[in-house]
Amino acid sequence: MTPPIIDTKRLYLEKITEKHLENLYSLLSNKKVMKYFPSTLNRDETKAFYEKIQERYQDDGYCFLAVIRKQDKSFLGICGLLKQEVENEVQTEIGYRFLNEYWGKGYATEAVKGCVEYVKDKQLADSLIILSVPENIPSVKVAKRSGFSYLQNTIFHGLTHEIYRIKI
Secondary structure, eight states: OOOOSEEOSSEEEEEOOGGGHHHHHHHHTOTTTTTTSSOOOOHHHHHHHHHHHHHHHHHHSOOEEEEEETTTOOEEEEEEEEEEEETTEEEEEEEEEEOGGGTTSSHHHHHHHHHHHHHHHHTOOSEEEEEEOTTOHHHHHHHHHTTOEEEEEEEETTEEEEEEEEEO
16 A cells, blocks of 8 residues: 555545556546546546656645545545646645545545645645636535635636635
């Protein structure tokens, strides 16, 4: 087992390695999961996504992490910190995507709160954001349940997104 980076009541979040490639493909090729993204990813695109994560680990020191349920070691999705340029400023975002069979069980909120605590403990940022398209109501609910407040709308990757922020 890869040592967890973040440990919560029901989950641990670990670095994404090659052992997660098939899980990553299941996540990123899932039409329900990717509903609010431009498209699903095929195997080659998933491999490129994986390689980008590895680059961000090297360059930024963090990125998406695999979310694993402690109870049975199931891969639930990804959640982690991302450097993003938003409103002409580099900000730290918490991004997350979960397999649809795990929606509505509080896992995303638990993982996001774990990331917030990690940032506090490591003193990585003064604030964090979550970006969500307004139509993605479940994502907005996760942001609000995790203590983030609506800040403003912005254009991000050509689409209107809502910015939610939490001060650390």
